[in-house]
Amino acid sequence: xxxxxxxxxxxxxxxxxxxxxxxxxxxxxxxxxxxxxxxxxxxxxxxxxxxxxxxxxxxxxxxxxxxxxxxxxxxxxxxxxxxxxxxxxxxxxxxxxxxxxxxxxxxxxxxxxxxxxxxxxxxxxxxxxxxxxxxxxxxxxxxxxxxxxxxxxxxxxxxxxxxxxxxxxxxxxxxxxxxxxxxxxxxxxxxxxxxxxxxxxxxxxxxxxxxxxxxxxxxxxxxxxxxxxxxxxxxxxxxxxxxxxxxxxxxxxxxxxxxxxxxxxxxxxxxxxxxxxxxxxxxxxxxxx
Numbered sequence: 001x002x003x004x005x006x007x008x009x010x011x012x013x014x015x016x017x018x019x020x021x022x023x024x025x026x027x028x029x030x031x032x033x034x035x036x037x038x039x040x041x042x043x044x045x046x047x048x049x050x051x052x053x054x055x056x057x058x059x060x061x062x063x064x065x066x067x068x069x070x071x072x073x074x075x076x077x078x079x080x081x082x083x084x085x086x087x088x089x090x091x092x093x094x095x096x097x098x099x100x101x102x103x104x105x106x107x108x109x110x111x112x113x114x115x116x117x118x119x120x121x122x123x124x125x126x127x128x129x130x131x132x133x134x135x136x137x138x139x140x141x142x143x144x145x146x147x148x149x150x151x152x153x154x155x156x157x158x159x160x161x162x163x164x165x166x167x168x169x170x171x172x173x174x175x176x177x178x179x180x181x182x183x184x185x186x187x188x189x190x191x192x193x194x195x196x197x198x199x200x201x202x203x204x205x206x207x208x209x210x211x212x213x214x215x216x217x218x219x220x221x222x223x224x225x226x227x228x229x230x231x232x233x234x235x236x237x238x239x240x241x242x243x244x245x246x247x248x249x250x251x252x253x254x255x256x257x258x259x260x261x262x263x264x265x266x267x268x269x270x271x272x273x274x275x276x277x278x279x280x281x282x283x284x285x286x287x288x289x
Contacts, residue, residue, distance in 0.1 A: 032056070032258040039254040055259040058252065063240045063260065072218060072237040072264075075154040079217040082159040084210055088202065090160075091168025092194045096180060106169070112162035118222065124157045125226060148230040158217060164209050171205045172198060207275050215268055237264045 027046065031039055032055055034048040093099075094106050128147040131137060136144025147153050175198060183193045199206075221238045228235040241260035245253050 028258050029262055031255055032262050034255045036252050036255075052255075055252065055255045056263070058256045059241075059244065059260040059263065062244055062256070063237075065263075067233070068235060068237045068240040071151060071154070071234055073267075074151060075220075075224075075236065076214055076217040078155045079158045080210055080213045082155070083161045083164045083213045084206055086160045087164030087168045087209060088199060088206065089194065090165045091170075091172050092198055094165070094169045095172035096175070096177070096198075097190070109162045109165050113166065120157070121223060121226060124223075128153050128156065145230060148227060149234075150231070151234045153227045153230075154220075154224060154234060154236065157223065158220075161213065164213065167205060167209055168202065171202055175201055211272060211275060214271060218264075218268055 030047055033051040033053065034055075035050065035052045038045065038048060090109075094102060094109075125148070129145060130141030131146035132139050132141045134144070135146045135149045137146050138144075147156065179197060180193050183197055188196070219238055220236070221242070224234075224236040224239050225242075228239050241257060241264060244257050244260055
């Protein structure tokens with residue numbers, strides 16, 4: 001009723017939400033072009049006096065960009081691929097296969113989503129430190145640093161995602177069982193049914209889950225910082241950008257940091273623009289809010 005009588009109110013709400021989302025991003029971009037002493041002054045200036053691209057050169061010079069970018073790309077790609085594979089397989093099993101304890105396993109998966117991720121950081125780190133026969137450890141996980149001195153440490157805690165399993169399972173429930181039964185009657189095994197019938201129908205949700213996982217893995221900071229304290233060679237882009245504040249002229253700290261953030265956001269932005277159609281469709285089909 002309110003929407004019909006006051007149609008302009010809907011546009012106002014949507015416009016306000018869009019502004020609150022876009023303005024901080026534009027402010028970050030504008031700040032990345034500000035000169036020394038321009039950032040943080042009053043009265044606040046949204047636009048720089050003169051667009052100065054030297055902040056980007058300073059960020060690249062201070063960061064070991066190829067190494068940081070490589071670590072972030074490798075870790076993000078491994079995590080995203082693993083989450084998509086394990087979520088699809090587990091979601092199919094929990095949605096379409098009947099086995100003892102299925103409901104209990106699903107509730108167990110749901111329970112993993114109810115704990116803050118920071119709660120598991122220390123146990124995970126200790127497990128990696130005492131990983132047997134890795135990083136100088138013996139068979140009992142003693143004597144070395146385990147997997148903490150390897151890029152593997154960035155990926156192991158995030159290879160399986162409870163939310164991903166839940167999302168895939170809920171979508172797969174809508175796939176008719178008759179189609180799967182027909183394939184089984186024709187002689188297809190469970191893996192063939194999953195790969196040839198289920199996976200093609202879940203493409204929009206797979207893209208949605210892939211984008212969400214990619215963004216989370218790319219922006220992961222706390223765990224990456226914890227791992228990089230054990231081995232600086234596995235430092236990722238978000239950690240390196242944060243450390244920029246300790247190595248540059250204080251009058252240029254914020255513009256250079258913002259330039260680094262813009263560089264780190266570009267891969268995520270490009271990927272989203274390329275897959276935007278599938279992402280929106282996946283959100284609509286999965287009921288994700």
